Amino acid sequence: DIQMTQSPPSLSASVGDRVTFSCRASQSVSGHVSWYQQKPGRAPQLLIYAVSTLHSGVPSRFSGSGSGTEFTLTITSLQPEDVATYYCLQTYSTPFFGPGSKLEIK
Amino acid sequence: EVQLVESGGDLVQPGGALRLSCIASGFNFSDFTMNWVRQAPGKGLEWISSITTSSLTIYYADSVKGRFTVSRDNDKMSLYLQVNSLRGDDTAIYYCARLGGIGARRGDYWGPGTLVTVSS
Numbered sequence A: 001d002i003q004m005t006q007s008p009p010s011l012s013a014s015v016g017d018r019v020t021f022s023c024r025a026s027q028s029v030s031g032h033v034s035w036y037q038q039k040p041g042r043a044p045q046l047l048i049y050a051v052s053t054l055h056s057g058v059p060s061r062f063s064g065s066g067s068g069t070e071f072t073l074t075i076t077s078l079q080p081e082d083v084a085t086y087y088c089l090q091t092y093s094t095p096f097f098g099p100g101s102k103l104e105i106k
Numbered sequence B: 001e002v003q004l005v006e007s008g009g010d011l012v013q014p015g016g017a018l019r020l021s022c023i024a025s026g027f028n029f030s031d032f033t034m035n036w037v038r039q040a041p042g043k044g045l046e047w048i049s050s051i052t053t054s055s056l057t058i059y060y061a062d063s064v065k066g067r068f069t070v071s072r073d074n075d076k077m078s079l080y081l082q083v084n085s086l087r088g089d090d091t092a093i094y095y096c097a098r099l100g101g102i103g104a105r106r107g108d109y110w111g112p113g114t115l116v117t118v119s120s
Helices: B103-108
Strands: A003-005 A010-013 A020-024 A033-038 A044-049 A061-067 A071-076 A084-090 A102-104 B003-007 B018-025 B034-038 B047-052 B058-060 B069-074 B078-083 B092-098 B113-119
Touching: A003 A071, A003 A084, A010 A020, A020 A033, A020 A084, A044 A061, A044 B034, A044 B103, A061 B078, A084 B047, B003 B092, B018 B058, B018 B092, B018 B113, B034 B069, B047 B069, B058 B069
Parallel strands: A010 A102
Antiparallel strands: A003 A020, A020 A071, A033 A044, A033 A084, A061 A071, A084 A102, B003 B018, B018 B078, B034 B047, B034 B092, B047 B058, B069 B078, B092 B113
């Protein structure tokens, strides 16, 4: 299995801040990384796929980058509605989700 | 409109069994690999099983291998998960998902989930 780790586990930031989440794979996953946003009581929603492609309807303040084993999700200007938990997912081999990063507003 | 709707979740005693179902609509079900993902209360997402279009290839997470069985009926546009020998740590919301992966331009869809509670 190719496992994913994420950091930080939680983050508190102010509206308008730039926020970055990191995800690391236990071995190279090529471009097969997606990022999901999950709000309480809701199913996860896709934000980014293929490392950096913005999913349809997702605001442009979200972006993804990375390669090989290191990947990043960035929110350029944090909005109140971005409070959620963010998960990375590799689909290079059998799917594996990272443990998640919980985002709160200060 | 693509929809996935799970059913079959219930309160069950340890050692018990359930059959979860997921009915798909709005897309050609037989063209897509389907997945089950679960989430224990207050915990993260855990992929547990995938089944390819013609059921030729099936994968399981180690945590459920030997206890859970995934299947599909393309004519009925349905995905199933037989869950046996249930344990307390199987308590979770079980999601049916069409994961987009690297090809998510074609979409990425999840059902609302069905809750399985394992308790005596």
